[in-house]
Amino acid sequence: MEIEMLFSTFMLEISKARTEKEVYTALLKTIKNVIKYNRAFVIKDSNVILSDPLEARIDLSSYADYLEWLKERLLPAFVPEDENKVIGFIPLVKQDKLLGIAVVETNQEPTFEVSNTLQTFAFLTGITVENLVLLEQVQDSEKYIKEILNSLSDGVFVVDKGVIEFKNKKALELLEKYNGLDEIIIEIAQIGEKTGILTKEIGNEYFAIIKNTIDYLGSEKQIINVSNVTSQMELEKLKQLDRMKTEFVANVSHELRTPLAAIKAYTETLLNMEVDPESNKEFLGTIMEQSEKLEMLLNDLLDFTLVESGTMELEFSEFEICKLVDSVVKKLIKLSEKLGVKVLVNCDSFEVKADKKRIFQVIYNLLDNAIKFSDKQKDERIAKIAVKKSEDDLVIIVEDNGIGISPEDKEKIFEKFYRGDRSLTYEASGTGLGLTIAREIIRLHGGTIEVESQKGEGSKFIVRIPQRA
Template sequence: MKLYEELLEKNKLVEETKEYLKNILDTFPEMVFVYSDRDDMVFKNRRFEDEADDEDLINEAVKISKQVIETGMRRIGEYEKNGVFYSITSEPLKHENETQAVTTIVNVTSTKELERLKELDRMKMEFISNISHELRTPLAAIKAYSETILTSLKDLDTDTLKDFMDTIYNQSRHLEELLNELLDFSRIEQKALKLEKIMVDVVNLCREAVNSMMEYARSKGVELFFETDLDSLVMLVDPKRLKQVLFNLISNGVKFSKKDSEEKYVKVSLSKEDGGVLIVVEDNGVGIPEDKKDRIFEKFYRIDSSLTYEVSGTGLGLTITKEIVELHGGRIWVESEVGKGSKFFVWIPIEKVQNDGDGGQDSGEG
C-alpha cells in the first residue's frame, strides 16, 4: 500500500512538473511545438495554438523538424510571405527512446526591416563619400589649371594653353554630367521625372548614340559597334532620355571592361520583339555576381565598394536608366556571368500615337 501511494505521489509530481513546464512554454512569445518520429505534434504551446494559421508556414516548420529527426542535428530555416518574415529553429530531443524535434517559430519582420534600414544607411554613407570624391576631382582639376593660367599666362605657349583649356572644358562637362545625374535622381525621388515624347527613328537614334561614344570607348581600348537588321523604326519616345539610357549602359560596359583583356568590346544591337523594340548592350567585361543581379538597379547600391574610387560615376546611372525605361512602359533586365561579361536588355513597347494625358510636353527640365 505504501509503495502504491509513493507511485501515486511520484506520478502526481511528474504531472505537476509537466504542467509547470507547459505553463512556462505558454508564456513564450515564440510559437513552439514538439514533433515526434511518429509524424505528429505531441506538444503545442499557446502561442502556436493561437497564431499558427498559415498552413504553408506550418508545413515548412514540419519539414525542418523531420530533417532534424532524420539527422539528429540542429536546423535553422527562414520563411517569408507577403513581406512577413519568420525564423524557424529546430533542435533534436530524446524522450523515452524516441527522437523528437523541438521547433520554434519567431516573427522576425521588424528585425529584417531594421537590417534593411541599416544597410540603406550604410549605402547612403558610401554614396555621399563617393559623390564627394567625384565632385572634388573635376573641381580640383579646374581650379589647378585655372590658377596656372592666371599666374603664368605670359609663360604659356599656345599649344600648352590650348591643352589646359581643353582639360578645363572636359572637366567642366564631366562635372555637369554628375550634377545632371543628381538632379535626375532628385526628380525620381519626388516622382517628378517626366518624358517629352516625339516620333523618332530609333535606329538612327541608337546609331547616333553609339557613334558619339566611339571615341570614349577607343580611348579605353574597347571596341564599340552597333548591329541591326532594321533600316528604320519610327516610334514615340523621348529621344533625349532614350539616348541617356544608351549612354549609361555603354559607359558601364566600357568602364567595367577587364583591364588585362586584349580584346575588349561593347556591342549594341536593336531588333523588334513582342510588339516592342529590344535594345541589347553586351560586353565581355568583369561581369556581375549572380546574387547581386537583382540589386544593381537599387538606389545607392554598388556591387563592390572597392570599385568606388576606381571607376568614376555617381553609382546612380542604373537607377535612373530603369526609371526612364519604365516611364516608357518598358522593362530592363540583365544576364551576366563573372569573368565573362554582361548583357543588358531594354524592351520598350512600340507606340505610334501620343496618349492623352501622358504628360509628354513636360520634359522635367528646370
C-alpha cells in the same frame, strides 16, 4: 464473494481511478469483502488520507516501533488487541518502496491465505498509485513545458511526417495573421537538411526560421522556430543605408573635385599664360569635357530626387532607335579607347515611341558600366549592345566580358548608393545612382530590366519596354 470475482472487480475499479483517493477507496472496499473489518483507514507520510467510516481513527502511538519494523518487513501483519479485536497493518508497496499503510480493525486474525490475498491487493494498489503519481508528474511536466513554450515570443512548431502536430501560443497567432504560413512551415520541414536557418519575408515582415530535427521514440520530428526579425532587419538596413550614404557623399565629393580641379587648372592657364591656338583649343576641349561630366553628375542627383519623390515624368515621342544608340556610342568612344574596350553594335533599325532623353540615359548608363567595369586581366575587352524588336517590345541587351557581379551583389545593384565590391570598382567613377535611376525610367515605361552575370566572366543586362501605338 469468490476471490476471482474480487480480483476482477478490484482491477476494474482501480483501472477507472483517476486519483489516489479513488484507488484507496477501492482497496478498502475490497479488504472489507475479504475480512469484514469494523473500521479502517489509509495513512501516508504519517497522515490519514482516507477512513471508513469517515470518523474512524485508531490510536497508533503504541505501535510506533512496530510500524518502523513493518517498513523494513513490508509484509502484512496483524496484532491482537484482545480476544475480539485485531489491528491489521497492510503495507502498500512497489519495488521495495513503502507508499502507505492500510490499517484495519477486525474481530479475528485472518488466515495465511487471506493475508497473502490482502498483500496482493496492496501490491496492485501500490503499482496503481505509483503510476498515478508518475502520470501526474508527466502531466505537470507537460503543463510546465507548454507554459514555457507559450511564454516565448517566438512561434514554435513541431512537424511529424508533413503534419503540424504542435503549435505554441505565438505560433497560433502567426498562423492566424499570416495566410499560407502553415504551408511554408511544412515545406521547410520537408527540406532534406536536418538543421538550418533562413530568413523569409512574409506579409512585408521578415522572419528568421530555424529548423532542427530530433529523433523521438523512433520517429523524426522537425522543430521549427519562427522569429520576427523585422525590427533587426530594418535597423541593419538603416545602418547599411547610413554607410552607403557616407560612401555616396565621399564618391560625389570625389566626382565633383576631379572635374572642378581640371577646369580650374586649365582656366588658370588660359588666363595667366599665352598659349598657341592648338593648345588653346585642346584646353577648351578639356574644360568642355569636364563641364559635361559635372552636368551629368548634377543631372544624376536631380534625377535621383525625382525618383525618391516619385515625381519623375516622361515625355513620349517617336524616334529611330539606332540613331539614338549611335549617339550613345559616340559619347563613350573616348572612354572605350582609353580603357581598351571594343564596343560592338548590333541594332535593328525601327521607330520607337518613348521618352528619347530617358532611353538615351538608360542605354548610356548600361554601356558606360560595361566599359568602366572591364577586366584589365583580359587581353580582349568587349562591350556589346544589341537592339531588336520582339513582338511589341523594344529589347535592349548590353553585354560585356568584364569583372562580373557576385550573386550577393546581383540582388543589390539596383539599390540607391550601392556600388558593389569596392576592391574591384574603386577605380570606376560614379555615384551608385545610375542603375537606380535607369530602373525607375524603365518602370515608368512599363518595362522590365533583368541581369545575368557571373563573377569574373561578365554581365548581361536585358531591357524590355512595351511599345505604344
